[in-house]
Amino acid sequence: MHWIKNWRNTVSCSKYLMLCSVFFLASPGAGAVASAEPAIKLNNYFQESWTTRDGLPHNTINSISQSDDGYLWIATWEGLARFNGRSFTIKGRGKQTGLPDSGIRAIARDNAGALLVVGSRGGFARRATAGWQHWPALNVLLNAVAEDSHGGYWLASEGQGLFYQHTDGSRRQYTTTDGLPSNVVHSVLVDTAGRVWIGSGRGVAVITPDLPDSITTLTNVPPIPVFALLQQRDSLLFGTERGLYQWQAGNTSLLRPELAQMPVSALLQRNDELWIGTTDRGLLRLTAGVLEQLTIDAGLPNNRILSLYQDREDSVWVGTNGGLFRLREAPFVTYDTERGLAGDYVRAVLAHSDGSIWVGSSQGLNRINGQQIEQLDLSAYSRGQSVLSLSEAADGSVWIGTYTDGALLWRNGRVERHLHRDNGLLTNEVRAVLPDANGVWVGTAQGLNYVSANGVTAYGTQHGLPAPFIMALYQHTDGRLFIGTGGGVAIMQTDGSISALDFSALDGAEYAFGFTPDPLLDLLWMTTDRGLVAYNLADAGLSMLGRNVGLPFDKLFQAVADNSHHLWISSNRGILRLQRDNLTAVLTGKQDSLAYELFGESDGMQSSQANGGSMSAAALAADGAVWFATSKGVSWVQPGILQRFASHVPPVVIEGLRVNGAELSLQQDIVLAPGANRLEFAFAGLGFVMPQRIQYRSQLIGFDDDWIDRGSQNVAEYTNLPPGDYQLKVAAAYPQGGWSEHHANIRFTILPYYWQQPLFWALLTSCLVLLLVLALRWRLLQLKYRQQQLQQQVAEKTVELQRQADYLTAADLDRSKLLEQLKIQAQEFALQARLDALTGLANRRAFDEALARECARSRRAKLPLTLVLLDIDHFKHVNDTYNHSIGDEILKLVASLISSHCREDDTFARWGGEEFALLLPNTSALVARDICERIRQAIMLTDCSAVAPGLKLTISMGIAEYAGEAQHERLLSRSDSALYQAKKHGRNRIDIALPM
Structure with a gap:
């Protein structure tokens, strides 16, 4: 797909x-x-x-x-x-x-x-x-x-x-x-x-x-x-x-x-x-x-x-x-240079009190009023006109921080003031500007300045700042000044003292990109390079919400609370939206993970790479729209529009069924032969606005007690189902929308083997009872016969025991040798039980143990782990054209070729039939793809003429990277889905499963 x-x-x-x-x-x-x-x-x-x-x-x-x-x-x-x-x-x-x-x-x-x-x-x-x-x-x-x-x-x-x-x-x-x-x-x-x-x-x-x-x-x-x-x-x-x-x-x-x-x-x-x-x-x-x-x-x-x-x-x-x-x-709607912006690389956006939006880019400054985009000329004071930061003063004037030309004050349609290195700033790179009643705070790349009628005051690491690189400023209603730096957050008290917050327990967070007050929870949200930090304004407590609660990546730039108090956060990989109720539940410990929506190019943005590192990279407009600075223009979203998208309920259909790896035509009341122990259903929500966001749930009547949430995964797999009648139901929905009322459903029956039928067990029970009666009678006769021979045997045994006593020492030595031989045989048997007899590779049992062990180690050590399922293309054709003995030789040849590309720590096993499995510890999906490409090329170029003249081999592979799932069967399912896609799209190729 x-x-x-x-x-x-x-x-x-x-x-x-x-x-x-x-x-x-x-x-x-x-x-x-x-x-x-x-x-x-x-x-x-x-x-x-x-x-x-x-x-x-x-x-x-x-x-x-x-x-x-x-x-x-x-x-x-x-x-x-x-x-x-x-x-x-x-x-x-x-x-x-x-x-x-x-x-x-x-x-x-x-x-x-x-x-x-x-x-x-x-x-x-x-x-x-x-x-x-x-x-x-x-x-x-x-x-x-x-x-x-x-x-x-x-x-x-x-x-x-x-x-x-x-x-x-x-x-x-x-x-x-x-x-x-x-x-x-x-x-x-x-x-x-x-x-x-x-x-x-x-x-x-x-x-x-x-x-x-x-x-x-x-x-x-x-x-x-x-x-x-x-x-x-x-x-x-x-x-x-x-x-x-x-x-x-x-x-x-x-x-x-x-x-x-x-x-x-x-x-x-x-x-x-x-x-x-x-x-x-x-x-x-x-x-x-x-x-x-x-x-x-x-x-x-x-x-x-x-x-x-x-x-x-x-x-x-x-x-x-x-x-x-x-x-x-x-x-999302995006404005870029084609729409009139001075530059596409936008670093700062300001929602002005007059309803306009100010956009600062690497090429200049724009003001947006409705559909009109006006460019403001700063060339007289800024040679490069590269804008880093924006902030509005109480009188409506706007402070403009630039990359190389200091800070400018725009008032009454022109620049009225220019702060730079020559008149007191630490440097001309201004990443944060915050005016107050008596002056203006200027955060630069080399420290913090305060400019007032009394002159310019400088603050650096010697005054308590954790780092001189200033990216964000926020002044709370009680007068405290929060300073975001490249080394953490510092707070300046009203008496001028500066102290740094202790981030040591926050997953190694350092860069503080932005501040967002939350009056409802009396919190200050801090966006950092390790996630979202909640700072309790009352007791100074700190809580980290990052990968530990399910966020997909670390670096978050700017958070904005919309009019419904949901949180929108910019990042290098798109815009996150966090629901207020879920956010509160995670903070209070009622829920363990954050549910999020991630928006990007498919949602109207020209680039999912939002920008950060200056003040401010996002803003809430008067009309409720949320604006974001990105690497390809300024993007805005009206949060209320999402409900309109969610109001569409996509119909859902079941599109495919694979039984034991073979495609089966769809119809109602399917009857499956005994041994159908691996069923894979593919389904699709037929919505075209946001197809990748469609959520699925399924329920197998006769097996599942309730609906199973599938997320955006449109495949359901069942293994080792007992014989019986089943009905699969599937529903679909857009995020935060209603589930489809008309479920897709399919009924099927798995027939039992003869030994799984009740009649068979009844006959078997009767035979066992009869055998038990006969055995009892035979045992009674044997006891009677044994009683007659008991005295004779006692005498004979006495003589035999005396003879055995003479050879006791020799017998003890022989017994030791026998025990050692039995121990060696037991070890050889245990080894053979974990190997495939044909290829000499690890078998399914050994691989399952290795998979469980490596998944646990990857989850514990936070190391990458990749699973590859491999399938010889058209192998049935090899058996049919030549014979099964040739097919066995091909399997051994392929196993040898792949083994030559494996490392000592890798686990390579025969999965079954013509399928193999390769487990690559400490290896990402992208690195695994390079390894698999070498394997694919080697097999494709292999000369098989010595085994089967004229035979050309190819192989298809499905790659999935372990994402920390508690059940490693999900990793198997994603890898198998990728293998299915590789074979579906032409074979002799490699497909990578989408991350969870």
């Missing part, structure tokens, strides 16, 4: 053309356009694209639709691609679809919600949730299909006119001899009145219900190709080769004068917005009289638009000649 995505969420104003200023329609179709501005500007939509590199069979996207079960379907010239948000599954010609060719031209939905599919060689099929249905091919390219109210289908062809497929299977053909303007039909539409509209190669024609045998051509539309038809409330739109026309109440006219020569190829009505695809000029959107354009320069894969579609989550999908493209609303 690895995609390569072209992510963009901002588009330069200079790269999309405003074809028209605000202009209200005067035509009769003005009702199609709302009187309000769109909620989101076209350049604020988040962009994503997919191509053949991501799994599409072809980059020309002819048509797009969504089925009732939630899948997105994409028509291409190389098949129909089914998309679940993570990966594509290709459907082409064959028995399943009944299509004569893989070239798919159009997809439409019928009256029952099923998909109608038409394409090359006249292929016509219907896909419903229950399965596929198809009709005899027409042997001509079909461009479009539409169902009427009678259940018949209208089929548009390329050169043979229009066909009507009756419900009884018979067909009628309409051509130019029947009144069609052209035998080339590009589009067809059945409107709510039952009229059939025909977009031909020479204009528009219509068939009315009252005259089904008569075709009327519209005279007001030029005799040119008509590619798209769209019904609006009380009108129709015709997209032609030269213009967009509107039909209303029998009258036809151009919709807009500026669209007169526009080659329109696709149309979409989305709420009150009209989206227009063109053949060579990109994508247009018409809203409230405003016409916007998006082209290849602004992110489109190609300017030729073939299809438009709005899915159930309100995303707009665009089919182009260069791939699949999507525009959607994202939680």
